[in-house]
Amino acid sequence: MAARTPVLADHRKVGSRLIAPFNDMFGPTRDVSWINTMIPELLWIALIQDVHGSRRGVEIITAFTRDVRASSADRSTEIWAAAGKFTAIPGEALRAIVTGSPENYADELRDALRPLAAWYPSHPLNALLAGETLDASADELTYLKRTVATLFDRSCKAAIMTQATAVWLAFDADRLKVAPDLSLAQFPRIEEYPETELSLRIAASIRASLNQFFGDTAIMASESDWPAAFWNRGLEIAPCEDYDGR
Amino acid sequence: MDADEDDAAGQAIDVLAITGRFRAGVNLELAARLAAWPPDFNHIQVHEVIGGMLARQATLIKGLADAPPIWTANSAPVILRAIADVYINIAWLLLKPQERCLQFISFGLGQSKLELEHYRAEISSREVTPEETAMLGAQEAWIDSQRATFLQDVNLGNWSGTSVRKMAEEAGCVDFYNFVYTPFSACAHSMWHHIAKYNLVTCSNPLHRHHRRPTSAAADPDIHYLLLAAKYWAKTLGTFDERTGIAVNRSAAYTQLVAELTDPADADE
Numbered sequence: 001m002a003a004r005t006p007v008l009a010d011h012r013k014v015g016s017r018l019i020a021p022f023n024d025m026f027g028p029t030r031d032v033s034w035i036n037t038m039i040p041e042l043l044w045i046a047l048i049q050d051v052h053g054s055r056r057g058v059e060i061i062t063a064f065t066r067d068v069r070a071s072s073a074d075r076s077t078e079i080w081a082a083a084g085k086f087t088a089i090p091g092e093a094l095r096a097i098v099t100g101s102p103e104n105y106a107d108e109l110r111d112a113l114r115p116l117a118a119w120y121p122s123h124p125l126n127a128l129l130a131g132e133t134l135d136a137s138a139d140e141l142t143y144l145k146r147t148v149a150t151l152f153d154r155s156c157k158a159a160i161m162t163q164a165t166a167v168w169l170a171f172d173a174d175r176l177k178v179a180p181d182l183s184l185a186q187f188p189r190i191e192e193y194p195e196t197e198l199s200l201r202i203a204a205s206i207r208a209s210l211n212q213f214f215g216d217t218a219i220m221a222s223e224s225d226w227p228a229a230f231w232n233r234g235l236e237i238a239p240c241e242d243y244d245g246r
Numbered sequence: 247m248d249a250d251e252d253d254a255a256g257q258a259i260d261v262l263a264i265t266g267r268f269r270a271g272v273n274l275e276l277a278a279r280l281a282a283w284p285p286d287f288n289h290i291q292v293h294e295v296i297g298g299m300l301a302r303q304a305t306l307i308k309g310l311a312d313a314p315p316i317w318t319a320n321s322a323p324v325i326l327r328a329i330a331d332v333y334i335n336i337a338w339l340l341l342k343p344q345e346r347c348l349q350f351i352s353f354g355l356g357q358s359k360l361e362l363e364h365y366r367a368e369i370s371s372r373e374v375t376p377e378e379t380a381m382l383g384a385q386e387a388w389i390d391s392q393r394a395t396f397l398q399d400v401n402l403g404n405w406s407g408t409s410v411r412k413m414a415e416e417a418g419c420v421d422f423y424n425f426v427y428t429p430f431s432a433c434a435h436s437m438w439h440h441i442a443k444y445n446l447v448t449c450s451n452p453l454h455r456h457h458r459r460p461t462s463a464a465a466d467p468d469i470h471y472l473l474l475a476a477k478y479w480a481k482t483l484g485t486f487d488e489r490t491g492i493a494v495n496r497s498a499a500y501t502q503l504v505a506e507l508t509d510p511a512d513a514d515e
Contacts, residue, residue, distance in 0.1 A: 035455060149452035234453030241451040 032215045034154045038163075040230035041082035041214075041222060044113060044125055046151055046162040051112040054161045054191070058168065060112075063103040065169055071097045079173045079213070081166035083124045084222025091127030098128055115140035120233050124226055141237065157193060160203045164190045166213075166220065167206050175219060176209070184209065261469070264506050265311040268476065271499030272311075275483060276304045282492040295347035296339060300486060303332045307479045314467050320444055322471035323433035329478050330427040334410060336482060337417035340489035346406070351392070353405035358389050359398050419485075426478070469507065476500040 011018035023029070032038075049057035065080040071093070078085060086094065098106045110129055117126045118134040119141055151159045164187075170176035171187065178184045183201040190206065193199040213220035279300060285293040310316070310325045339346045362385050369378060389395045406413055414423035432440040444465075446458035480500035487494065 145451070145453050152452060152456075231453075231455045231457075234451070234455070238451055238453050240449040240454060240459055242447065243450045 030215055032211055032221075034210075035152060036231075037221065037227045038210065038214055039148065039151050040227040041084055042162050042166055043148065043151070043230075044083050044116065044123070045081065045165050046147060046158060047116060048109065048112040049161055049165065050147060050158065052108055056108075057112075057161075058165055060105040060108050061165055061169070062172060063101070063105045064098065064109055066172070067097050067101045067103065068094075069173060077173060077175065079166075079170045079175055079220050081169045081220055082214075082222040082224075084224030084226035086124040087222070087224050087226065091130060094125070094127045095130060115144050119144060119237055120230065122226075122229050122233070124224070145238070154207065155194075155203070160190070160193050160206065163206050163210050164193075164203075167209050170209075170213065170220065259507070261314055264503065265314070265472070267506070268472075268499055268503045269308045269311050271502055272304050272308055272479060275479075275494075275499055276301060278494045279483070279486060279492065282494050283490055289344045289347075291347040291351055292343040295350050296336060296343065296486070296490075299332055299336050299339075300482070303329060303336075303479065303482050306332065307475050310475045311472055314472075317467035317469060317471040318465035319433070319468075320465055322474075323430040323440075326471065326474060326478070327427065327430035327434035329475060330422065330430060331410075333478055333482050333485070334414050334417065334419060334423065334427060337419050337485050337489075338406065338413040340485070341417060349407070350405055352399070353401050355389055355393055355398050356400035358385065359395055360400050362386060362389070362395070422481075473504065473507070476503045 008018050010021050012021075012024045013019075045057070045061060048060055051057075052060060068080050068089070069076045069078065075089070080086070089097075098109065106128075110132075113123075113125055113128060114132075114134065116123050117129045117132075118136040120126075147158075150156060151162065153159060154163075167176065167184075168187065182205065183198065184205040186198060186202060189196070189198050190202045191199075193203050210220070215221075280297060283293070283297070285297075306325055306329050310322065310329075316322055316325070335350075339350065362382060365378075365382055365385075386395055389398060404410075408416075410427065411420070411423055414420045414427070431437070433444075442458065445460060445462065447461045447463075449457050449459055477500060486492075
């Protein structure tokens with residue numbers, strides 16, 4: 001009889017478990033999910049970029065988060081990318097930061113966040129729209145649904161520009177420094193995505209960096225309930241759908 | 247499924263008539279083995295265990311054949327897994343039948359004793375009904391008829407003292423273990439890789455994160471499951487014949503079933 005081809009021979013047997021080579025080499029890992037966690041945390045960035053375009057969107061977000069960092073010593077070294085981070089700032093204080101800003105971005109910021117505030121009353125940035133009468137329209141829900149659906153593809157342009165903005169906020173907060181010979185050192189060339197080889201490499205670095213930021217070191221993750229609350233709210237505002245359209 | 251359902255070639259087949267002939271064939275094949283393999287009172291346990299297990303296999307096969315509504319991925323594997331279990335047991339037992347058949351009986355008696363003691367513990371703090379007294383008495387008498395209950399050890403491990411995989415390796419049927427026993431175990435034990443495929447459906451609403459929703463949708467019967475059962479019956483007979491050295495006609499029921507489903511014109515032959 002021919003010798004049997006061994007299966008999973010690269011795994012190490014520990015008791016009755018076969019340990020995958022990666023886990024064997026590096027130990028247990030903490031999973032971080034683009035869909036489960038990062039999409040709800042970064043959706044506000046995606047909406048601003050969708051409404052105002054990538055370039056203006058980054059200007060608005062940069063100005064806003066610089067104002068947040070400047071508002072208190074406690075906030076000065078924080079990366080204000082994940083929505084859940086803003087739960088640490090009282091609503092009144094958040095409004096004061098924006099209305100007192102010398103930069104002219106407040107209306108543009110609120111315009112982009114309005115559908116989110118209308119349909120997701122617990123979004124951490126909703127204090128910015130306090131006092132407004134919000135119209136939770138079907139069109140806005142469809143828009144949110146389409147935007148979220150687009151972001152499911154983590155490599156699409158909208159998702160990459162959203163993630164690039166989050167990484168940029170880490171640079172801007174002086175929390176991220178890279179060696180000059182790394183792709184990420186040429187960060188601005190991400191604008192070329194996905195047309196150039198360099199932009200593809202930068203995008204890969206951005207995705208890997210975000211995994212790290214939302215993973216063990218948790219310098220970007222909010223550790224808040226917001227991601228779960230976002231998905232639970234989705235179940236309340238829209239019915240389940242089947243792939244065959246029922 | 248209707249009794250008269252069109253097959254792939256557009257010809258009507260009478261499923262119940264075909265399964266009726268198949269079950270009759272299984273009965274004949276079992277009877278032929280038992281006739282050619284008389285008891286030997288030097289080692290009567292071998293005849294009782296192996297013969298009983300062969301009859302059990304026939305019962306499982308006919309049970310599946312008689313129930314077209316369960317020829318689905320939801321239900322058929324529960325029976326097919328039991329059929330696979332019987333096959334591996336027979337193949338392993340027949341390597342050292344005298345010793346292993348005693349081991350098999352002893353384990354079963356021990357389990358029966360344990361069950362009896364659980365019942366007794368449960369009723370110890372209340373009044374016992376006459377029916378319960380009769381049932382416990384019958385169970386103890388059944389054990390005593392084979393071995394005094396107070397002398398019977400209880401094995402809390404598995405009956406063979408080794409894993410099913412090692413049994414299959416030893417019996418030369420590890421492929422059967424890998425490709426039949428293990429996959430059907432997922433259904434029989436309602437494991438994640440079964441229920442995720444058959445009892446959950448992915449929601450396509452992006453706002454719902456593509457979560458999986460429970461579903462208990464009806465499944466269309468598939469005659470493939472009957473063919474699998476019939477094939478395992480033929481395999482069981484083949485192993486039994488080979489290890490016992492008896493010579494009878496090989497697996498006519500399976501061959502006939504395949505012929506009838508392949509060419510319905512054969513059904514009346």
